[in-house]
Amino acid sequence: MTVNTSRRGFLKGAAAATAVLMVGARPDGAIAAASGESAMLNPFVKIGSDGSVTAIVKHFEKGQGPATGLTTLIAEEIGLRMDQIGYEFAPSNPALYNNLLFGQFQGTGGSTAMANSFQQYRTAGAAAREMLLNAAAQAWGVDASELTLDEGVIAGAGQSAPLGDFVAAAAELEAPAEPRLKDPSEFRLIGNTEVRRVDSAIKGNGTAQYAMDVHLPNQMVTMIKRPEQRGAMVTGFDDSAAQGIKGYIMSQTLPNNAGVAVYAENTWAAMQSRDALEVEWDVSAAETRDSEQIKAEIMAALDAAPEYNVNKTDAAATQAALDGAAQVVEQSFYFPLLAHAPMEPLTCTIQATEDGGILLHDGCQFPTGPHMALSQIFELPMEKIQINTMFAGGSFGRRATPDADYQVEAALAFVVTDRTRPVKLVWSREDDLRSGYYRPAFGHKVRVGLDADGNIVGWDHRIAGQSIMKGTAFEDFSVHDGVDHSSVEGTSDSPYQIPGGFFGLTDTKKATSTLWWRSVGHTHTAYVMEVMMDMAARAAGQDAVEFRLRYLTGGADQDRMAGVLKLAAEKAGWGNAPAGRAQGIAVHKSFGSYVAEVAEISGNAEDGVKIERITCAVDCGLAVNPDVVKAQMEGGIGYGIGHVMRDQITLTGGAVDQFNFPDYEPLRIGDIAAIDVHIVPSAEAPTGVGEPGTPPAAPALANAIAAASDLRVGSLPMAENGVAFV
Numbered sequence: 001m002t003v004n005t006s007r008r009g010f011l012k013g014a015a016a017a018t019a020v021l022m023v024g025a026r027p028d029g030a031i032a033a034a035s036g037e038s039a040m041l042n043p044f045v046k047i048g049s050d051g052s053v054t055a056i057v058k059h060f061e062k063g064q065g066p067a068t069g070l071t072t073l074i075a076e077e078i079g080l081r082m083d084q085i086g087y088e089f090a091p092s093n094p095a096l097y098n099n100l101l102f103g104q105f106q107g108t109g110g111s112t113a114m115a116n117s118f119q120q121y122r123t124a125g126a127a128a129r130e131m132l133l134n135a136a137a138q139a140w141g142v143d144a145s146e147l148t149l150d151e152g153v154i155a156g157a158g159q160s161a162p163l164g165d166f167v168a169a170a171a172e173l174e175a176p177a178e179p180r181l182k183d184p185s186e187f188r189l190i191g192n193t194e195v196r197r198v199d200s201a202i203k204g205n206g207t208a209q210y211a212m213d214v215h216l217p218n219q220m221v222t223m224i225k226r227p228e229q230r231g232a233m234v235t236g237f238d239d240s241a242a243q244g245i246k247g248y249i250m251s252q253t254l255p256n257n258a259g260v261a262v263y264a265e266n267t268w269a270a271m272q273s274r275d276a277l278e279v280e281w282d283v284s285a286a287e288t289r290d291s292e293q294i295k296a297e298i299m300a301a302l303d304a305a306p307e308y309n310v311n312k313t314d315a316a317a318t319q320a321a322l323d324g325a326a327q328v329v330e331q332s333f334y335f336p337l338l339a340h341a342p343m344e345p346l347t348c349t350i351q352a353t354e355d356g357g358i359l360l361h362d363g364c365q366f367p368t369g370p371h372m373a374l375s376q377i378f379e380l381p382m383e384k385i386q387i388n389t390m391f392a393g394g395s396f397g398r399r400a401t402p403d404a405d406y407q408v409e410a411a412l413a414f415v416v417t418d419r420t421r422p423v424k425l426v427w428s429r430e431d432d433l434r435s436g437y438y439r440p441a442f443g444h445k446v447r448v449g450l451d452a453d454g455n456i457v458g459w460d461h462r463i464a465g466q467s468i469m470k471g472t473a474f475e476d477f478s479v480h481d482g483v484d485h486s487s488v489e490g491t492s493d494s495p496y497q498i499p500g501g502f503f504g505l506t507d508t509k510k511a512t513s514t515l516w517w518r519s520v521g522h523t524h525t526a527y528v529m530e531v532m533m534d535m536a537a538r539a540a541g542q543d544a545v546e547f548r549l550r551y552l553t554g555g556a557d558q559d560r561m562a563g564v565l566k567l568a569a570e571k572a573g574w575g576n577a578p579a580g581r582a583q584g585i586a587v588h589k590s591f592g593s594y595v596a597e598v599a600e601i602s603g604n605a606e607d608g609v610k611i612e613r614i615t616c617a618v619d620c621g622l623a624v625n626p627d628v629v630k631a632q633m634e635g636g637i638g639y640g641i642g643h644v645m646r647d648q649i650t651l652t653g654g655a656v657d658q659f660n661f662p663d664y665e666p667l668r669i670g671d672i673a674a675i676d677v678h679i680v681p682s683a684e685a686p687t688g689v690g691e692p693g694t695p696p697a698a699p700a701l702a703n704a705i706a707a708a709s710d711l712r713v714g715s716l717p718m719a720e721n722g723v724a725f726v
Contacts, residue, residue, distance in 0.1 A: 044124040051164030058097040059113040065628035077125030079149035092367035092387035107366035111591035111688020126179035135169035229286035229654035241276040287654035301464035306504025318502035321458030325449030336648035338439040344393025351422035357384035363392025365399040370407035402472035439517030440466035454540025458500035490525035526695030530586035572598035572615035584703025586696035592687030599700040605709035608726035621684035636693025642667025644698035646719040
């Protein structure tokens with residue numbers, strides 16, 4: 001593979017008909033263009049001589065909108081309508097398509113797609129525009145400053161022509177190191193509320209290709225017989241009952257003894273054959289605890305001295321402040337295990353290529369992980385491994401495991417065959433709920449001291465739970481001085497200026513394979529912080545909004561959080577709910593964005609609660625695609641509320657009890673009557689929107705229930721702890 005390291009950079013093809021302009025940024029940040037005859041140096045935009053423009057999207061699409069957002073940036077800077085640009089997903093190559101916030105790692109997650117790509121994609125589009133204008137200027141014998149590129153047409157000095165006419169000539173020019181980016185006053189697409197998603201039509205008409213849609217000639221379908229208890233290992237199996245099932249091919253123990261792969265001609269035969277398989281398991285090292293035992297261990301850890309002093313503050317000083325307080329508000333909380341439950345269960349297909357390599361077809365969220373794993377499993381250099389990234393039907397974190405779990409399963413299931421037939425791994429919904437990865441269980445215990453005037457004088461906050469990052473490749477990224485930041489984020493680093501704060505953390509034994517879940521630690525920390533702020537406000541006899549605003553002064557961080565709090569309260573008509581209704585509010589910062597939500601409910605906990613309206617205010621910096629931002633807020637709110645209402649994963653003897661959606665029920669369309677989203681106008685750099693809508697949703701609902709019923713829900717889900725829903 002040859003690499004063009006100069007700044008020259010358009011295709012040196014002999015004929016304009018085959019010319020293709022590929023522009024991007026080198027890993028050092030400088031603009032570069034790449035020859036179609038050589039490797040592409042991190043290209044983000046490709047232009048053909050026919051005028052077709054394609055954005056190369058390095059963040060995969062699982063419904064959160066990067067295919068639209070990144071394409072918008074390219075179209076804006078070049079000067080195109082949205083119907084004049086296409087997109088394709090980037091191949092797996094961390095040296096070229098790394099997530100700038102993850103280091104040399106290609107991946108989508110942490111609501112980072114727009115935050116890390118905003119300048120990168122705009123710069124690539126601007127470079128392409130300037131090179132095309134310079135090529136046209138040379139052809140017409142005029143100065144480039146006299147020309148414009150608008151809706152794909154270059155015009156000026158009395159002439160006009162489509163941009164495709166100048167691709168070959170542009171191939172001979174130097175790429176600008178620092179192209180001029182458009183001023184926000186020139187934006188037509190960025191921030192335009194009328195820009196719609198570029199992937200809606202193909203998803204609506206069924207032509208979008210998901211990993212589950214892959215069906216290669218002569219492929220085998222494999223499903224894995226896994227143990228019910230985490231950590232059990234295969235000691236033997238009997239497939240005699242499966243041998244009589246039509247379509248059954250064979251069964252093989254995976255090389256790591258973590259399960260038995262059942263191979264069949266189709267999915268139904270694989271399901272039937274797996275059900276017929278008899279497997280013997282060694283459970284000596286397996287998880288055998290029940291959920292109640294796990295909960296008891298976590299809650300007991302809250303009463304002991306914490307393992308880590310998160311902010312290295314003085315616990316004794318906080319205790320003294322609490323001892324001298326006029327009143328102390330306290331509450332314990334428990335958050336159960338949760339499954340991700342995306343609509344498309346996990347699946348991928350693996351095949352050998354004619355050149356002796358391996359090709360993986362996958363809705364791949366973190367390409368670098370499986371790329372490296374497959375390289376090791378097949379003992380092949382990285383360049384012999386290809387990943388065809390496809391659409392994914394949701395993820396919420398599940399497709400981004402540190403150990404590339406399901407891709408490794410597929411590779412192990414393929415490596416033990418003769419490799420002449422592609423292997424498609426299929427997980428069922430039941431597999432995902434019973435054998436997957438989970439948001440870890442956590443407990444919190446908080447005591448808040450107030451003086452005689454209702455001011456906070458001390459905040460003692462103990463957290464115990466199962467670390468996500470420790471023992472993974474991401475440990476160095478998130479764990480410092482023993483503290484897994486994902487366990488405490490949103491507490492010790494809250495924008496609230498709370499005096500007398502102490503935050504302690506204790507790690508407890510993992511009951512399952514743990515994994516980040518939409519908004520990670522904020523899923524539980526926001527709930528605790530906002531319920532406690534509400535309890536403190538009530539104890540102080542003060543309005544919940546005004547009380548919070550007292551602790552949101554002193555800097556830009558606080559100002560922005562206060563801004564969304566005020567906006568949500570205003571738009572919801574805070575304090576003026578219709579008769580028979582109650583309101584609750586919550587505000588939280590996560591992934592660089594600030595979100596406040598007001599839940600308005602009717603009814604009460606005993607007779608049944610109905611969620612009438614959620615009013616949301618979000619400050620995510622510059623909203624590149626307001627329509628996408630709104631949709632992500634709505635989805636995040638629904639995801640957070642649906643799970644807090646009635647969902648949990650429980651264990652009996654280490655085995656998961658839940659089976660499918662009847663006993664792990666996602667949000668239903670009728671659960672929330674209305675959601676109103678309001679975006680704060682901003683010129684700040686874009687921040688995340690995929691996850692920040694989730695954290696405030698549950699505490700806003702909890703605070704509304706408390707207002708209506710005087711019930712503080714400390715243990716979740718709500719339906720199992722005193723709250724009925726209608």
